[in-house]
Amino acid sequence: MIIYTGLKGDLPVQLHFAAVAEEAEVSAEHLRAEVTWLVEHEFLALDGHVGGVARVWVNPSVAFLPGTDPRVAAARHEFPYFDIAKGGMSADDPVIIHPYEREFWDAVYAAQQDLFESPPVFKRCPAHA
Known part of the structure; x- marks a missing residue:
């Protein structure tokens, strides 16, 4: 952290x-x-x-700042995208690791653009105090 x-x-x-x-x-x-x-x-x-x-x-699938385009950081180091499996922690493999692919990160950005541009801020988090 x-x-x-x-x-x-x-x-x-x-x-x-x-x-x-x-x-x-x-x-x-x-x-x-x-x-x-x-x-x-x-x-x-x-x-x-x-x-x-x-x-x-x-890796921007782990942490990023609002307004930061995750595709740039992902491409810089060819970071994979970490995703939570259906069923979460109760799934056999709770985390799905998608190898780096530019097209995949483009799809992630398009699907979650509002989250990347203006994610919710947790008021109780010391980092956001």
Whole structure:
């Protein structure tokens, strides 16, 4: 969540491992391991890592800012689209992973354009306070 709340438009999040690890009350090594897992599973993409700071791109099917076109970020790193299966968590495979296809992301955007342009804001979420 700390990474996602650092989103600013269609820019990468500047992840300062030591500072974020301290904020999350975990070791920097633990944070690096979690980020590595998120990258391997295509929730995030890393673009450079120098001096304890990394540029992190977030898969827009996981998090995005209002007014940000998810197709641009998806194309940049060929992010897959994560979808919830019918039946949700009770389904045999609760998450469906659609490999990156430009046409699929175009269809997702067309079907959910209002959500991408003006998503609901959750007043109790600390990131939106």
